[in-house]
Amino acid sequence: MNAKHWLKAGAIWLVPLLGVPVVAACASTAAEQPLPEITIYTAGSSSVAACERIGQALSELTAEHLGFTVSVLQTSTASYNEHLERSLLMGEDIDLFCYTDLNNMFSLVSDGKAVPLETMLSDFPALMEAVPEDYWSCMTYDGHIVAVPGNNSNRYTIGFEVRADIMDELEVSSADVTTLESLEELLRKVKQNYPDMTPLVPHFGQIMQTLDIDPLSNGLGVLLGNTGTEVVDLYSTDYFAELCSTMHVWYEENLILENAPLTNIPAARALNLYNGFCFGQRGAMRNIASINRSVGMELDTISLTSFVQNSSALNIGWCVNAKSTQEDQNRALQLLEYLYTDKAAADLLLYGVEEVDYHRINENTVTSIESGPEDEWSTVHWAQPNSAIVSQWIRPDGTPVVFTEPDECKVSPAYGFTYTPSANLRPKVNSCLQIVDKYQNALLSGYLDPEEALPLFRSELEAAGIGEIVQEKQQQLDAWLADKDNTALTEIIAGT
Secondary structure, eight states, X not given: OOHHHHHHHHHHHHHHHHTOOHHHHHHHHHHTOOXXXXXXXXXXXXXXXXXXXXXXXXXXXXXXXXXXXXXXXEEOGGGHHHHHHHHHHTTOSOSEEEESSHHHHHHHHHTTOBOOOTTTGGGOHHHHHHSOHHHHGGGEETTEEOOEEOOSOSOBEEEEEEEHHHHHHHTOXXXXXXXXHHHXXXXXXXHHHOTTSXXXXXXXXXXXXXXSEEOTTTSSSBEETTOSSOOBOGGGSHHXXXXXXXHHHHHHTTOBOTTGGGOOSOHHHHHHHTTEEEEEEEEOHHHHHHHHHHHOSOEEEEESSSEEEOGGGOOOEEEEBTXXXXXXXXXXXXXXXXXXXOHHHHHHHHHOSBTTTEXXXXXXXXXXXXXXXXXXXXXXGGGSSOTTSSOEEBOTTSOBOOOOOOSOEXXXXXXXXXXXXXXXXXXXXXXXXXXXXXXXXXXXXTOSOHHHHHHHHHHHHHHHTHHHHHHHHHHHHHHHHHSTTOHHHHHHHHTO
């Protein structure tokens, strides 16, 4: 008899021997059954120990309020998409996961990794109400709501974060730097006055995080300047060629970190590691607060455009794993609704444990703790479900992070539009995206000479079928624009 069967058999005669009624033993066993557990997967650079610690703290809240516990997993932003796709492919136990760009999310949906949500959302009215109605239109794919959008700002500027101390020493105001030409002048001034400083450092290999385009979901066919309704191939335009030429000049003049596209670390670390002055950034209040919190020094924001509003602004959201059980899918949305509506839970997921990972100043304000734990909790504002309800972070010296928002906002005519590639074009979309990954960062960081590389880039895209993709995207955009009241989305949401 093996040990497992011996223990089962032994239990039969041990109960009367110990004088414990069988019914009481069963009741005790039932009472000790562990609560169900779901797993949330998000972007961050915390250790396994830190994830376990925060998961335990979050589980104390969810066990009381929702009746289940939570396991928290993180992967660095640099490799998040790759690790997420591999984990889902291997069938790892993930119930709720965030996406870090729309194209990544649509790719997961087209592969059947995320479950359509419209029939489930009717049971979560607080979650529906916590998200602005116009955000939902950016979450549709092939006629379904496929994600819950992060409640972050849907407006941003094309900008750069610069060291405030250097700006003060140079007597330059960020308000006076409003074009690439004036930014170039500033970078040259930094190089002249601080020869050991790197004027411009990358963020995960990117120098230009945002361009003046509406990428229309995946960047393969865009609206230039977030205006008009003509879909064009960005990479064949003079705008892209001139931008690449400017970046190459900057690179040759050592205004950009050497080997920038190969430097796969966050800007906060690059700024300190390479004695950097500035880096590219989407200008939005929560992004800026997050980077100030990470860098540990005061930064100013340079905005090169007015506010821009297009669907790409909603580059973070939450999907439910299609392979999870129906019960766990429901729990995943329960957890999401809780994180969107409960401030204590939202603060915990962003900042960690109070007086361990951060210091609370008052009910609505927090700051960094003087000496954090060894298993530091590291995450960012923009990767949260609802950063609108979290406590405000201020600098340890008591000064708030200030972002002077532009007075005007340019709204793309395609705001709310999402592109769904037809089945026959999906392989061509994937091929083109691989080619973009091969060239775009290297060109926009000045690493490659556009005179040599850009013709190759364009010819490879043309051979891969970008023309067909642009044509189909134009047809879908025209049909979407013709439905001026967006009745298709109204019907989807009404169905919830």
